Amino acid sequence: MDERKWRKSSYSGGENNNCVEVAEEAxxxxxxxxxxxxxxxxxxxxxxxxxxxxxxxxxPRRAA
Structure with missing residues (x-):
């Protein structure tokens, strides 16, 4: 089991869960x-x- 503390971007949202997660390690x-x-x-x-x-x-933000 992964004991790391993963977090999602504060820009994540919506229902489709399309985002990346980041964990800190040293x-x-x-x-x-x-x-x-x-x-x-x-x-x-x-x-x-x-x-x-x-x-x-x-x-600047760009449309996808």
Missing amino acids: ELRLIRDSKDPDGGFFEVPAAGFAALLGCLKAS
Whole structure:
């Protein structure tokens, strides 16, 4: 059983559960698909993840 504390984006919502989840582990951030929590995850350095979030927050929102 996965003992990590996964959290969803604050932008998640609606009924279809389409989002990613993130867990913190030492100097890493683990990212997985919320629709397939047993399908694995990938790791990124915490600093890189913080930089990604900073870029996303600074960028204008785009329609999908």
